[in-house]
Amino acid sequence: MHTLTPSSFNSLTYLNRVQPSQNRVGPARLTVKCGYGLEFSNLTHGHGVGSSRGDWQSSCAILASKVISQLNDSPTDGNHHVNAVNGQSNAVTDLQLVPIENKPLPPKPLTITDLSPAPIHGSQLRVAYQGVPGAYSEAAAGKAYPNSEAIPCDQFEVAFQSVELWIADRAVLPVENSLGGSIHRNYDLLLRHRLHIVGEVQLPVHHCLLALPGIRKEYLTHVISHPQALSQCENTLTKLGLNVAREAVDDTAGAAEFIAANNLRDTAAIASARAAELYGLNILADGIQDDPNNVTRFVMLAREPIIPRTDRPFKTSIVFAHDNGTSVLFKVLSAFAFRNISLTKIESRPHRGRPIRVEDDESEGTAKHFEYIFYIDFDASMAEVRAQNALAEVQEFTSFLRVLGSYPMDMTPWSPSSTSH
Numbered sequence: 001m002h003t004l005t006p007s008s009f010n011s012l013t014y015l016n017r018v019q020p021s022q023n024r025v026g027p028a029r030l031t032v033k034c035g036y037g038l039e040f041s042n043l044t045h046g047h048g049v050g051s052s053r054g055d056w057q058s059s060c061a062i063l064a065s066k067v068i069s070q071l072n073d074s075p076t077d078g079n080h081h082v083n084a085v086n087g088q089s090n091a092v093t094d095l096q097l098v099p100i101e102n103k104p105l106p107p108k109p110l111t112i113t114d115l116s117p118a119p120i121h122g123s124q125l126r127v128a129y130q131g132v133p134g135a136y137s138e139a140a141a142g143k144a145y146p147n148s149e150a151i152p153c154d155q156f157e158v159a160f161q162s163v164e165l166w167i168a169d170r171a172v173l174p175v176e177n178s179l180g181g182s183i184h185r186n187y188d189l190l191l192r193h194r195l196h197i198v199g200e201v202q203l204p205v206h207h208c209l210l211a212l213p214g215i216r217k218e219y220l221t222h223v224i225s226h227p228q229a230l231s232q233c234e235n236t237l238t239k240l241g242l243n244v245a246r247e248a249v250d251d252t253a254g255a256a257e258f259i260a261a262n263n264l265r266d267t268a269a270i271a272s273a274r275a276a277e278l279y280g281l282n283i284l285a286d287g288i289q290d291d292p293n294n295v296t297r298f299v300m301l302a303r304e305p306i307i308p309r310t311d312r313p314f315k316t317s318i319v320f321a322h323d324n325g326t327s328v329l330f331k332v333l334s335a336f337a338f339r340n341i342s343l344t345k346i347e348s349r350p351h352r353g354r355p356i357r358v359e360d361d362e363s364e365g366t367a368k369h370f371e372y373i374f375y376i377d378f379d380a381s382m383a384e385v386r387a388q389n390a391l392a393e394v395q396e397f398t399s400f401l402r403v404l405g406s407y408p409m410d411m412t413p414w415s416p417s418s419t420s421h
């Protein structure tokens with residue numbers, strides 16, 4: 001398998017590039033650094049979203065037609081871009097990069113398989129994930145798109161860009177974990193990029209403590225892993241008597257790879273059993289997550305939205321803000337409550353374009369309010385009239401609103417991980 005590297009986006013021949021590590025197992029990762037502007041569009045009141053593909057796409061265009069505000073949360077980029085909600089990315093021109101082909105490929109039409117969270121077609125879909133082989137994200141990519149080609153990326157940002165630049169067809173990225181909470185970086189990137197959520201996948205995460213062959217727990221002075229994995233195993237490490245330094249690295253399997261590559265005899269990694277196998281490490285302890293209900297939720301991202309349906313459970317993800325901060329939150333929530341629509345998740349993030357609102361009061365002084373952007377997932381499809389009406393109402397209260405995606409819920413049967421403690 002080949003690897004994508006930082007210069008992949010500048011080169012037409014990313015497949016020939018290999019990262020410098022001599023000890024790398026499997027592909028090196030796709031990496032790149034850059035940032036670009038945001039688009040924010042406001043939902044146009046009164047235009048419902050139909051259930052056919054044409055309705056959905058024209059609704060997306062309508063949603064984008066009334067741009068209320070633009071925002072840029074990238075401090076390094078002064079450009080503002082306003083695009084259709086489902087418009088093609090202009091990342092290539094923004095980045096002044098050369099795509100994988102000499103000229104950008106024309107948009108591919110949606111096919112029936114795009115409706116499925118896990119297409120079962122023969123052609124090999126290229127699915128970007130963050131991490132190295134053996135990472136949970138790789139497993140999530142395989143669960144979301146069986147028989148796909150998994151493309152490792154060294155950063156979440158790179159996974160987004162690889163889809164925008166047609167290097168990958170989809171990205172599968174973690175957004176929250178049942179023990180560790182939200183992966184905030186990906187919430188911020190969902191807003192900054194123009195990809196659509198087309199599905200979700202929930203992965204039970206079963207952690208192991210890995211070390212070089214012959215190493216015992218008593219020899220350890222460090223445990224390294226992804227910060228989420230460290231937090232998911234915090235109590236168990238203490239119970240195992242491992243009150244040693246804990247260090248965060250980019251991903252769990254990367255930690256295992258690092259130990260193997262550098263022959264670290266005083267360091268263990270928290271990672272999967274597959275990472276142990278790939279990098280030649282021993283499993284010192286199995287099932288070290290603090291709770292068997294350790295599940296990470298990943299979203300599947302594509303350049304085009306899917307057609308929302310009503311014949312199976314759907315979820316819709318939105319993001320919004322208001323010029324007067326949190327005061328609208330109650331009104332927004334009631335738009336869903338009145339229509340009996342359950343919310344499955346609320347997340348708030350700093351409003352990077354305007355992080356503080358200052359209110360002067362002559363007698364009392366100056367109040368400095370923090371400003372937020374809100375993300376909500378709700379339990380309905382955009383093909384349902386009640387969801388369309390709820391969003392039309394939400395639009396009345398918000399200065400920008402964007403539908404990140406309306407997609408099938410992951411309804412696979414539940415099997416908690418076992419723990420060894």
Ligand SMILES: O=C(O)C(=O)C[C@]1(C(=O)O)C=C[C@@H](O)C=C1
Binds near residue numbers: 134135250
């Ligand atoms: O490091 C990995 O293996 C990942 O896939 C990343 C990640 C995360 O970002 O939360 C994914 C699942 C687990 O929750 C731990 C880490």
